[in-house]
Amino acid sequence: TEACLTQIEGAGALNAFVHHTPDLAREQARAADLRIKAGDAPSMCGIPLGIKDLFCTKGIPSQAASRILEGFKPEYESTVTQNLFDAGSVMLGKLNMDEFAMGSSNETSVYGDVINPWRRGNDDTALTPGGSSGGSASAVAADLCLAATGTDTGGSIRQPAAFVGITGIKPTYGRVSRWGVVAFASSLDQAGPMTKSVRDAAIMLGAMSSHDPKDSTSADIPVPDFEAALTGDVRGKVIGIPKEYRMDGMPQEIEKLWQDGTAMLKEAGAEIRDISLPHTKYALPAYYVIAPAEASSNLARYDGVRYGLRAKLDHGDGITEMYEKTRAQGFGPEVQRRVMIGTYVLSAGFYDAYYNRARKVRALIKRDFEQAFAAGVDAILTPATPSAAFGLGEMAEADPVQMYLNDVFTVTVNLAGLPGIAVPSGLDKKGLPLGLQLIGRPWEEGDLLNTAYALE
Numbered sequence: 001t002e003a004c005l006t007q008i009e010g011a012g013a014l015n016a017f018v019h020h021t022p023d024l025a026r027e028q029a030r031a032a033d034l035r036i037k038a039g040d041a042p043s044m045c046g047i048p049l050g051i052k053d054l055f056c057t058k059g060i061p062s063q064a065a066s067r068i069l070e071g072f073k074p075e076y077e078s079t080v081t082q083n084l085f086d087a088g089s090v091m092l093g094k095l096n097m098d099e100f101a102m103g104s105s106n107e108t109s110v111y112g113d114v115i116n117p118w119r120r121g122n123d124d125t126a127l128t129p130g131g132s133s134g135g136s137a138s139a140v141a142a143d144l145c146l147a148a149t150g151t152d153t154g155g156s157i158r159q160p161a162a163f164v165g166i167t168g169i170k171p172t173y174g175r176v177s178r179w180g181v182v183a184f185a186s187s188l189d190q191a192g193p194m195t196k197s198v199r200d201a202a203i204m205l206g207a208m209s210s211h212d213p214k215d216s217t218s219a220d221i222p223v224p225d226f227e228a229a230l231t232g233d234v235r236g237k238v239i240g241i242p243k244e245y246r247m248d249g250m251p252q253e254i255e256k257l258w259q260d261g262t263a264m265l266k267e268a269g270a271e272i273r274d275i276s277l278p279h280t281k282y283a284l285p286a287y288y289v290i291a292p293a294e295a296s297s298n299l300a301r302y303d304g305v306r307y308g309l310r311a312k313l314d315h316g317d318g319i320t321e322m323y324e325k326t327r328a329q330g331f332g333p334e335v336q337r338r339v340m341i342g343t344y345v346l347s348a349g350f351y352d353a354y355y356n357r358a359r360k361v362r363a364l365i366k367r368d369f370e371q372a373f374a375a376g377v378d379a380i381l382t383p384a385t386p387s388a389a390f391g392l393g394e395m396a397e398a399d400p401v402q403m404y405l406n407d408v409f410t411v412t413v414n415l416a417g418l419p420g421i422a423v424p425s426g427l428d429k430k431g432l433p434l435g436l437q438l439i440g441r442p443w444e445e446g447d448l449l450n451t452a453y454a455l456e
């Protein structure tokens with residue numbers, strides 16, 4: 001804990017931590033020490049973590065990197081952070097992220113951009129750590145903490161993990177409680193660990209998971225010992241390679257990374273099988289209808305009354321002006337865009353054409369995966385991202401769709417509710433990390449982690 005606190009002090013330029021809790025960290029570390037001495041150390045005892053700002057932490061600012069939650073200190077602890085504390089973890093502070101977890105580059109935060117500790121060779125252009133869990137990614141990669149929490153609605157754990165060369169897993173929908181995690185798109189959101197190794201991910205996922213009656217979508221199924229599943233033995237496992245993920249214009253390096261990963265699993269005794277997931281091409285459009293639709297509904301609660309910011313009002317302003325001014329000042333441009341898109345696709349005249357159609361497409365995407373698993377596929381291997389980390393400001397702000405295209409390999413997993421993991425798998429020509437993604441059967445994170453372990 002002390003080593004991390006020192007490291008954090010020297011790494012302000014990364015802008016990864018947005019709120020520091022050194023006193024709490026030291027208190028929790030002392031308590032962990034006593035438990036270790038008493039021979040009663042739980043799985044995460046004394047492990048210093050960073051917590052994404054999307055998690056409500058009792059009495060500690062939790063702003064989802066938005067201006068609209070300025071000054072908000074939750075009265076309660078999220079289930080995930082409580083589970084981690086019960087397992088002995090230490091919290092170093094809160095981590096930067098895209099506002100309300102909307103973004104792929106950590107450029108929409110009210111706290112400013114996060115910097116990726118990696119560089120392209122000798123070029124010192126500042127690069128994005130990815131998003132939305134960019135602070136988590138940067139903090140783990142720069143040794144500011146041993147691991148961090150992330151959340152993943154369309155790739156926000158896996159894409160930043162790939163951009164900084166760490167491991168990140170999005171569990172099966174319902175494995176981890178969403179209670180106390182600021183909601184973005186409730187049918188897609190899941191929290192998960194971002195760690196330095198697959199073994200760490202297995203241990204931390206075990207600590208985060210639980211059945212939680214406070215989250216109606218939390219599954220009442222046992223949490224297995226994920227670490228015990230790490231045998232490294234993948235002999236006889238069937239690995240599916242989906243042809244629809246071989247996109248036109250895919251960079252050579254990504255293609256090679258994918259081939260190398262395939263060869264590695266084959267060498268380890270897995271059977272490689274070409275498969276088809278025919279509805280893949282509709283995943284991004286469906287995601288960018290469903291996610292904003294749910295977001296526009298979830299974000300209706302930020303009204304200037306219940307939480308955080310209230311805009312300064314002029315004499316004669318009524319409640320409508322209060323809503324309008326507060327929301328105009330409190331939400332950044334990307335969040336406003338999502339609220340507008342979401343409200344539009346849910347409106348009476350367009351509901352069937354957009355939202356209902358996207359829901360049908362979602363069911364087809366889910367069925368593609370079900371059919372692959374029913375035919376005997378154990379895990380699906382794809383690249384995690386279409387490129388290595390890009391420069392901050394490089395993806396034109398004027399064209400948000402270009403940014404959305406980053407999520408092409410990750411959103412299918414959220415739409416289908418499946419577990420997905422990103423594992424660091426090599427460097428590109430300029431020395432930047434690249435990641436592979438493995439997608440598994442629902443509730444079989446242990447098996448998925450084990451296949452990732454064989455790739456590590």
Ligand code: GLN
Pocket residue numbers: 101102103104131132151152153154155156157184291407
């Ligand atoms: N980049 C995606 C989006 O902006 C995913 C975000 C996420 O997973 N939280 O919606």
